[in-house]
Amino acid sequence: MSTGTNIVFFLAFVSSFLSFGLQAASPDSLMLGCGSENEDTDADGRKWLPDSKFVTASNSVQAQAQYQDPALSSEIPYMKARIFTSNATYKLSAKSKQRYFLRLHFYPANYGSHNAEQAFFSVMANGVTLLKNFSASITCKATTQAYIVREYSVAPLTKDDLELTFSVNTGFAFVNGIEFVPAPDDLFDQATLVGNPDQSFDSKSSNLQTLYRLNVGGSSIPPTKDSGSLGRTWYDDGSYIFGANAGVPNLADNKTKIEYKDIPDYSAPVDIYTTARSMGPNGSVNINSNLTWMFNQVDTKYMYIVRLHFCDNKNTKANQVVFTIYINNQTAEPAADVIGWSGGIGKAAYRDYATILDEKSGGDLWLTLHPNPDSKPQYYDALLNGVEIFKLETGKSLAGPNPKPSEMLEKNEEEQKKNFENQKDKETGSNKAHVIGGAAGGAAAAGIVAALCIAVYQRKKRVQGTESHTNSWLPIYGNSHTSGTKSTGSGRSNGSRHLSSAAQGRCRRFSFVEMKQATKNFDETNVIGVGGFGKVYKGVIDNGATKVAIKRSNPQSEQGVHEFQTEIEMLSELRHKHLVSLIGFCEEDNEMCLVYDYMSRGTLREHIYKGNKTHLSWKQRLEICIGAAKGLHYLHTGARWTIIHRDVKTTNILLDENWEAKVSDFGLSKTGPDLNKGHVSTVVKGSFGYLDPEYFKRQQLTEKSDVYSFGVVLFEVLCARPALNPNLPKEQVSLADWALHCQKKGILEEIIDPHLKGKVNMESINKFADTAEKCLSECGVDRPSLNDILWNLEFALQLQEGTDSGSTGLASRTRSDSDDASLRNQHMMAIHYSNLSLGSESEIGEEQPPPSSNNNEAAPDNDSAIFSQIVNPTGR
């Protein structure tokens, strides 16, 4: 079943968020932006030349994609294509006897009248078939990628050019980018035959296709950081680890200098050899287990070269660690001794193994390491630093069939189609029921409450008109790693994966057994919340060392599957002090769980008006709001794309033991907006009481919709009442309306939390209320950005701190405008909101303000009581 073509590179945007240290491309390398008329620079700073001089076709069209998928890592080269209506050939000049990397980039989109769904074509390079009846559209769909890159290593040429021929099978052929990069001619050599370690296979003059290239135990490495200017992308290996023992990532300490003694430095970048994965510290555990990687969707009946990169950064002597390497359960290397091979600590080495994948394998390739007790090593352990898998040409061909989308994916799409048809009328009703239930009952609000509505993952094609721009989540890669993964003819496929390997690589995978252990078999007493997705349980992992919250999907339904995917894709990508961190996930058979950091103090709502808890001081409330605003600000501006949360509310703001606020629940989040349109048009989602009226009316989502919801949160914090309270008189039911009304009438003071009255600096309250009011402006453009909100909240905090710290309430009352200005300047310097980028979480997270003291009590009422007598309650 999974005899699909090999998914070479699911170029998730991983590569692009790593730093952009540039390494000059090799001077002889050629990068063609197909269909482009000018030289263009991509997001990594690499230059792409126009292709017209290289192609011999009179029958080709230069075309522009009509839709830019947010998952594209760069506009260049994907937004332009060259389209061929009949056979055409590129002639790329080359040095003879030189090996080359050839990379073909495909972005299946609508190009004017040419819809990539109709394109089936073949590609040959100097007589070797690279692709046959290839559909980029089907391949992307099956792998849920926005685009694909195929990499080939072309054997040393006997002539001085490469003829790259596109021939049309049905419809037309197209290509977005071509990279032709000279490579060292000794890149491939002898490979040991698996199952027959005495023999070797010579791959010196073979054409190969790259299937996998992983930095084991480390993170992705973008093309610009590759060694030897070869432009290779290395992915992390997390998603390919199989089985109970995932090993432990190791990082060489900074004293160990990586040396390339016996191998050239273009073999792999230093980062490959700096990081490794080993089995772990306990030898008696190791000897009874295996460290295994599983690679699927590998075409059978081809030979493969498996290149393993090693560098031991811990041991110094031979025979300290010796292990056996199995490939597809056959012995590839009976006794691997890395130090023995490389000659010492920090010395890099690699080994090539050749294996033939037969039908029996079912298209999976297994790599297993196991300690070798026979050689009596000092430690029972095993390690690996990097792996590359290449397919070897057979009968002048490297092509495989188009992959089939997983049945589960297809089924989901069908359901979405149905959902969408019913959606408009249904949605309002179901939303309302949930919200009123929540507001009245309140019980459901405890813990993490999953998004109430079913996120419908719209694919752009079937929802033209209203949904022109909503598809294209972060890429999701259909991939299977769990046992029993083969889908069985009919019904739901078993354990097929829906996550991008990138996302999988960034977080831990748990087995379902581990989930059961963590939660005492999902004991009801451990339930801390209930949501649309299922129940949320408290649990412990790592032998009780880590407390976690585990969201389990309802095993009977597949409804949560998209929220599940969205949340993993989003959260694994985003790391910020004020976003709930995803530790990992479990996807096994039909079970899906998400594992988060446990937030011991629950939701913000519980602390402002639910339950019977101590009341938060004004300062604590401000700090919590500031934290939440930082989290949202990061979503809006810090990641590569604007991310709109869509469900900002007090139950989605969680508190850790230090009262640090963390934004949670990304089940409804959207990337966007489209650069041109400035908004995402979409079916309205979110929670009543918090819904942006503009979004509701026009169904156009912008980050200002989150600002509106956040304004409601601010008023909730100030007034200590729910966003909607159906028990109140009609004009008071909606907090947003009521608070605005009171604010306009100047009587807001009457509705603020009685616990705050008399204890706070009213200027601070007024600043806060003004900010909240602006957030609720009718038109999105009139609402402040989160950056402005943050500044205002920080200012409100300063006003309050001025009061608390005993610089006397009098002083704060008489603070002049020039003081305000200097305060503002201090803030501007302290907080670099404008310079956010992924991975620089500390910039926004850690400078301001210091965490509030870790107490359960409200702030010292003593002081506040004194100040309350001095502070002029009407402010300035």
Ligand SMILES: *[C@@H]1O[C@H](CO)[C@@H](O)[C@H](O)[C@H]1NC(C)=O
């Ligand atoms: C190409 O593939 C499509 C879909 O997989 C199939 O319907 C068609 O028959 C194939 N054409 C050729 C020439 O193999």
Ligand SMILES: *[C@@H]1O[C@H](CO)[C@@H](O)[C@H](O)[C@H]1NC(C)=O
């Ligand atoms: C296009 O190329 C294919 C494969 O090389 C060949 O079979 C076909 O005859 C060519 N068509 C034309 C019109 O030349």
Ligand SMILES: *[C@@H]1O[C@H](CO)[C@@H](O)[C@H](O)[C@H]1NC(C)=O
């Ligand atoms: C090396 O690591 C140690 C601690 O692991 C650290 O104290 C030291 O500053 C590091 N040195 C460099 C040059 O990074």
Ligand SMILES: *[C@@H]1O[C@H](CO)[C@@H](O)[C@H](O)[C@H]1NC(C)=O
């Ligand atoms: C190794 O693991 C075994 C079995 O889990 C345990 O009994 C033993 O104490 C562990 N040894 C060490 C040194 O942790």
Ligand SMILES: *[C@@H]1O[C@H](CO)[C@@H](O)[C@H](O)[C@H]1NC(C)=O
């Ligand atoms: C480890 O893998 C090898 C090869 O696949 C297999 O023969 C062996 O039984 C495995 N051992 C364990 C403990 O899983």
Ligand SMILES: *[C@@H]1O[C@H](CO)[C@@H](O)[C@H](O)[C@H]1NC(C)=O
């Ligand atoms: C290899 O071993 C694993 C378990 O260790 C098993 O699931 C898999 O089917 C085996 N593969 C082959 C080709 O025998």
Ligand SMILES: *[C@@H]1O[C@H](CO)[C@@H](O)[C@H](O)[C@H]1NC(C)=O
């Ligand atoms: C899923 O796999 C399990 C174990 O491999 C098997 O018992 C079950 O029937 C499978 N379910 C489906 C729907 O294929």
Ligand SMILES: *[C@@H]1O[C@H](CO)[C@@H](O)[C@H](O)[C@H]1NC(C)=O
């Ligand atoms: C809060 O707790 C106190 C004492 O524990 C109790 O007397 C009071 O009735 C509770 N209030 C509410 C609203 O539950």
Ligand SMILES: *[C@@H]1O[C@H](CO)[C@@H](O)[C@H](O)[C@H]1NC(C)=O
């Ligand atoms: C950071 O901010 C400074 C000052 O505003 C600006 O000069 C610099 O270009 C910014 N850096 C980035 C990476 O945006």
Ligand SMILES: *[C@@H]1O[C@H](CO)[C@@H](O)[C@H](O)[C@H]1NC(C)=O
């Ligand atoms: C301040 O609070 C402490 C303990 O709560 C109390 O003993 C003290 O009398 C209070 N002081 C004033 C001025 O209220």
